[in-house]
Amino acid sequence: MAEKKKWMPRWFYQLASPRWSYEIMGKLLPWFAVAAASLLAVGAVWALLFAPADYQQGNSFRIIYIHVPSAILAQSCYMLMAVAGAIGLIWKMKVADMVAKSCAPVGATMAILALATGAIWGKPTWGSWWVWDARLTSMLILLFLYLGVIALNSAMESEATAAQATAVLALVGLVNIPIIKYSVDWWNTLHQPATFTLTERPAMPAEMWMPLLVMVIGFYCFFAVSLMMRTRNEILHRERRASWVRELIEKQ
């Protein structure tokens, strides 16, 4: 019997198995937790105590070390949610649906954090908590997209239909991501342009952007921790009738 041609690497097919995913995430979790805790601790001390104050904004500039990583994460998390949703739609992969569902609450908190720290930073810098600026408005839309995904997912009785509907919403909302990214170039805005780009050196000195980079990586590790914990819960819940879950519970 000819084996069906496999187009994707082996781990991609293994990911389709809830049990394999549950176990691999259980093995990865402690490493990511240690990395996240140490990077965030080092980054926060560096950011608060050792980074120099900005010559224009003074010490309020230290908010950047929370604001920029959370804004980056809110967008990365959204892209992951949409991609996982698409994989779930195309390959009918249950684990991808669970990842997409688990992305929404983490991403929503990151969007809230970016908006809240932005507002707090705006007060001493622009003199206002909120302006209807393109960057701020598109970020607010991102938060509403997350809330929409969460609401739509919980409103549906069937898990399969809920996953399909939220995947479509997430994919439609993907159009917002380039709008957020280029909003500072397309419209006149108060918001400063991106700190990190792939092609140019950061416009700030190394002692300012290095702690920021540490914080960004720490935020990514933390996101991985929260996402894996939520996805494992989701796997336990949906596979509750499977024999391997029962064996796992009996061992406890």
Add this chain to the structure above:
Amino acid sequence: MSFDSFSDFLAMDGHGLYVWMSYAIAVVLFVINVVSPVMRRKQLVSELIRRMRREKNAS
């Protein structure tokens, strides 16, 4: 070190309220993101244990 004293560090040249508020919100949201999945896991496991016990008693 960018500060001469601990009170300087807290004051952040008059921006202390803004800086500390931002970091406090971040800490709260991070804690929520860890505690809520941990609680959910506990709830799921106890539900599963109860269900398995019920099935054992029924059979």
